[in-house]
Amino acid sequence: MLLEAKGVAKAYQTGERPFKVLEGVDLEVREGEIVALLGRSGGGKSTLLRILAGLIPPDAGEVRFRGRPLRGPVEGMAMVFQTFALFPWLSVLENVALGLEAQGVPREERLRRAREAIALIGLKGFEEALPKELSGGMKQRVGFARALVVEPLVLLLDEPFSALDPLTAEGLRGDFLDLWLAGRLSTRAVLLVTHNIEEAVALADRALILQGSPARIGREIPIPLPQPRNPRDPAFRALVEEIYQILTEREVVERHLEEELLRLPDASVERLMSLAEAVAAHGGRTDLPLLAEEEGLEVDDLFPLLEALELLDFARMERGDVELTPAGRAWATANPKERQAIFAEHLLRRVPLLSRLHRELTERQEIPEERVLEWLRELPLPEARRVLGVIREWGRFAGLLGYDERSRMLYAQNPPTQGV
Numbered sequence: 400m401l402l403e404a405k406g407v408a409k410a411y412q413t414g415e416r417p418f419k420v421l422e423g424v425d426l427e428v429r430e431g432e433i434v435a436l437l438g439r440s441g442g443g444k445s446t447l448l449r450i451l452a453g454l455i456p457p458d459a460g461e462v463r464f465r466g467r468p469l470r471g472p473v474e475g476m477a478m479v480f481q482t483f484a485l486f487p488w489l490s491v492l493e494n495v496a497l498g499l500e501a502q503g504v505p506r507e508e509r510l511r512r513a514r515e516a517i518a519l520i521g522l523k524g525f526e527e528a529l530p531k532e533l534s535g536g537m538k539q540r541v542g543f544a545r546a547l548v549v550e551p552l553v554l555l556l557d558e559p560f561s562a563l564d565p566l567t568a569e570g571l572r573g574d575f576l577d578l579w580l581a582g583r584l585s586t587r588a589v590l591l592v593t594h595n596i597e598e599a600v601a602l603a604d605r606a607l608i609l610q611g612s613p614a615r616i617g618r619e620i621p622i623p624l625p626q627p628r629n630p631r632d633p634a635f636r637a638l639v640e641e642i643y644q645i646l647t648e649r650e651v652v653e654r655h656l657e658e659e660l661l662r663l664p665d666a667s668v669e670r671l672m673s674l675a676e677a678v679a680a681h682g683g684r685t686d687l688p689l690l691a692e693e694e695g696l697e698v699d700d701l702f703p704l705l706e707a708l709e710l711l712d713f714a715r716m717e718r719g720d721v722e723l724t725p726a727g728r729a730w731a732t733a734n735p736k737e738r739q740a741i742f743a744e745h746l747l748r749r750v751p752l753l754s755r756l757h758r759e760l761t762e763r764q765e766i767p768e769e770r771v772l773e774w775l776r777e778l779p780l781p782e783a784r785r786v787l788g789v790i791r792e793w794g795r796f797a798g799l800l801g802y803d804e805r806s807r808m809l810y811a812q813n814p815p816t817q818g819v
């Protein structure tokens with residue numbers, strides 16, 4: 400066992416009360432494996448990784464590295480960040496060598512080892528370049544070199560490929576995997592945070608799913624496929640499907656929690672419509688990975704939309720498929736006026752926040768948006784503002800309300816009637 404977390408909890412102090420991000424997180428990373436950590440956006444993946452790296456302490460629970468309790472950053476672990484985090488005024492060589500400075504390695508040795516790490520990750524010849532002279536893919540190669548130069552036993556990767564365009568990401572992913580499989584790294588285990596299911600199935604030996612709010616490790620999926628893996632292989636596809644399925648199940652369960660009722664998914668009506676239309680074009684039911692690919696959406700973009708369609712009773716998720724309800728079919732194929740009416744009816748019936756707002760607007764004609772924020776005070780303020788934005792957008796589309804930007808007042812409109 401290289402790295403172990405037991406009962407880890409973490410809350411951030413925002414707004415009126417602490418916002419619990421993690422609770423009861425248990426996980427183990429063993430010698431020789433790549434473990435993928437998946438979960439929804441904002442679900443606490445980076446927080447967990449920072450705790451495991453010793454960068455921030457947990458509120459409760461314990462992290463052990465090689466059997467010893469972790470008290471802060473240690474030499475045997477290194478991290479790669481999504482946003483590269485390079486010093487712009489330092490050359491590639493200096494950026495990489497910096498990883499060794501904290502360890503008190505003499506300058507000559509620092510530079511020698513930095514050159515080796517740079518060559519290993521395919522950046523030979525760019526030692527003297529500045530970060531701004533490099534493409535995104537090359538910058539992240541520097542990020543990897545800086546982590547690898549300290550010869551970490553455990554490498555923590557926080558969405559290292561997600562800021563890169565797909566082709567560049569694939570190149571770096573492939574190069575990293577080749578080094579790992581060829582045994583050319585001193586690294587004995589990798590923990591990879593990703594929201595890309597295909598990436599998890601391509602690289603990892605098992606996937607952990609962070610779920611719930613506060614989040615814990617809800618599921619573990621072994622990925623017992625030999626390397627090299629072929630994304631078109633049926634066994635590969637089956638695992639992608641299985642993980643999709645687990646991630647969508649979770650969204651349904653979560654909504655039953657009280658706080659989750661307030662968290663309307665981030666989904667513009669326009670995107671909801673185009674997704675519903677896409678499913679309708681498949682005869683009303685289709686496979687989620689296929690849909691994501693066709694619509695050019697990442698899982699993180701797709702989930703809020705699916706969640707919104709479910710919330711509005713326009714679709715249901717079932718075994719990795721999405722299926723439109725009769726109302727969803729009607730909505731996807733209606734003319735604009737009918738669409739508005741159907742949407743309004745479902746909002747009032749299915750979204751308590753909207754029906755409450757509509758009731759108050761009917762009584763008072765207008766209310767300040769601050770009042771809605773007050774209803775959302777259980778949520779951290781940025782989250783409450785986001786939800787308010789969703790309410791405004793949905794409510795306006797449905798013709799249930801109007802909004803005056805200057806006075807920040809919401810005012811009543813007569814809801815359309817469904818002439819069908």
Ligand SMILES: Nc1ncnc2c1ncn2[C@@H]1O[C@H](COP(=O)(O)OP(=O)(O)OP(=O)(O)O)[C@@H](O)[C@H]1O
Nearest residue numbers: 411412413420438439440441442443444445446447
């Ligand atoms: N320093 C902080 N102070 C207050 N709240 C924070 C802080 N860091 C993160 N959060 C909140 O905690 C939650 C979890 O954040 P975290 O970055 O760990 O999630 P994540 O799973 O990595 O998300 P993403 O997929 O967007 O990278 C989010 O709601 C975030 O807004």
Ligand SMILES: [Mg+2]
Nearest residue numbers: 444445446557
């Ligand atoms: Mg993150």
